Amino acid sequence: MTPMSLKPGKSPLQLACEATHAALADAGIDHRDVDGLLVGSSQGVRPDRLGVTFAAQGGFSDLRLLEHVEIKGATTIAMVQRAQLAIESGAASTVVCVFADAPLVAGKGAGSTYAHSGGQAGARGLERASGVLGSVPTYALLAQRWMHVTGAVPEDLCAVATTTRAWALGNPDAVVRKPLDVTGYLESPMISEPLRRLDCARPVNGAVAIIVSDNETLGNPIRLHVRGTGREHPVRRRRAGSESWFGGGRRAVDDALEQAGMSRADLSMAQLYDPFSVVTLMLLEEYALTGKSSAGDFVRGGGTSAGGTLPTNTGGGQLSGFYLQGMTPLAEAMIQLRGQGGDRQVPGATTALVGGIGGRIDHHAAMILERAS
Known part of the structure; x- marks a missing residue:
């Protein structure tokens, strides 16, 4: 990982190089030992967007596998899955997966960068002409609908925000580490009802690189096994006459657990993609991680907190930790399973569910x- 920055600075290319060098050093190998490279970048066509040209720019050569993968927030797990399949088929043996982004640029905020992704044509153009800019208002609509259907209340959103902030206090890499209580949450300005500023992720400039390999002699003695993966793409069409805002995703978790030969009771923690507080609630419920409790009751009852039955987003997630698309939950899962969580370490953690959405x-x-035994 690079440091996560809230200020303009290095380009995605520079950040990707920095993270990749760190990952290679962590594994005790160099560029010559890598025969696969998978690159992920944030959505939207930007001049500095990381692509397959990073292979040359990053010092790689003689690759057997080189691809740019893009499924938005599901990209990270898709990269690992792609690397795993390539290794199992013999198409590669050691694959670097890297994601880098730098939405914070001089003269404008990250919100402006994200608001212009998706283009001006079709449904996105109609939304933009109506003043629906970026993800916040669309997720606010989603949140209103989900809360209406499930009976969730604003206090549930607050519980997610304060719980993830409590986790972030133990994470030196988190970009927001000021204690947060209910009063502080309610003082946060409303951006698009019911989402307040503190219900929204904190974008950063940064990069994470990981190495997937079948080489048992890599330098780092702490190895993690990919036990199972799963994907689901509902392919919704948001037109009148159908419920198109949420639902789906449980099959991805079921498939991953089945492949791993595990059940939900075997999970030490969950690291979920949380661009907004409501998404944590939705995924906990959709993925059947809360038992017989509603997601709101589960979070407010301490289920996702330190000492809870399913510690979740233990680095502060994307709300208080840092928003680096799907690399945020994966990086935290790896830190925890390596036993490197410091003040936020989940005792005895051996397994993790990592979830990504797009x-x-x-x-x-x-x-x-x-964690390998």
């Missing part, structure tokens, strides 16, 4: 990681 919960990806 778009407006249009894509679901799930992965089960386990």
